[in-house]
Amino acid sequence: MERPAWAPEGVDMNRPSPARMYDALLGGSHNFEVDRQAAEQAKKLVPDLPRLALSNRAFLRRAVRFLVDSGVRQFLDIGSGVPTAGNVHEVAQAIDPECRVLYADIDPVAVAHARAILAGNANATAIEADLREPAELLEQARATGLIDFDQPVGVLLIAVLHLMGDDDAPIDRVNALHDAVPPGSFVAISHLTSATRPEDAAKLQNNSTHVSKIGLHFRGRDEIAALFGKWEPIEPGVVELPLWRPESDRDQHETPGRSLGLAGVGRKA
């Protein structure tokens, strides 16, 4: 298969990536045949998977608006993915054009596409970085000069921690970010859960381990709440995606009780 112009050299086009598979689920165009096949395979197991992806994006938008309303003007979006409708800079800068957004992702396709769409936006850029190496990630973030670590930061960990197994010490990474930002900062987390539909969660987890090999880790309610580490969860706590401060019916892509994702926002006191 020929490498499309948007795909950086060296990208393995024969192996699905979580970023491109998620883009395929959302109907995006920055994915390969292997990603579309992996997305279709997962949809055969759980047909309402695209609703989950939309529900997650809707939570992201609500959380960003909430953080801007709470006074946050700079965002560090880690595991930001391939840009798609309702990106963080679009949502935040629609309220205040001075909002600054730094996207970080481990996937070169996600970073290349983010840089392409951000060309000309002085208040947003993207870095290739690994959440499992928070010191290096933070050093790179400082080097961009975009984030002032003396001012509150909105740290976004949306649908990324479930790509880390317990061996990757996700709580330590979340705490390292807590320690790097000043009081008044926030973290927003969304995460795949086994709490609501354990059979569907088991099917998807098994498929991701043995078939697509993207390695998803569905976690229970208490495990996800524990991932907030030193951050203090704010109301309504860790809840199903559609139940986190819903704004309108249009925003409700999933039925409460059926969401395969939990989400919450925490604050640094």
Ligand SMILES: C[S@@+](CC[C@H](N)C(=O)[O-])C[C@H]1O[C@@H](n2cnc3c(N)ncnc32)[C@H](O)[C@@H]1O
């Ligand atoms: C399912 S996508 C979520 C994209 C976006 N945050 C959203 O929720 O719409 C997960 C993203 O996390 C990225 N990712 C996975 N492991 C990562 C790591 N260790 N460090 C940084 N990014 C990572 C993947 O490349 C992918 O783009």
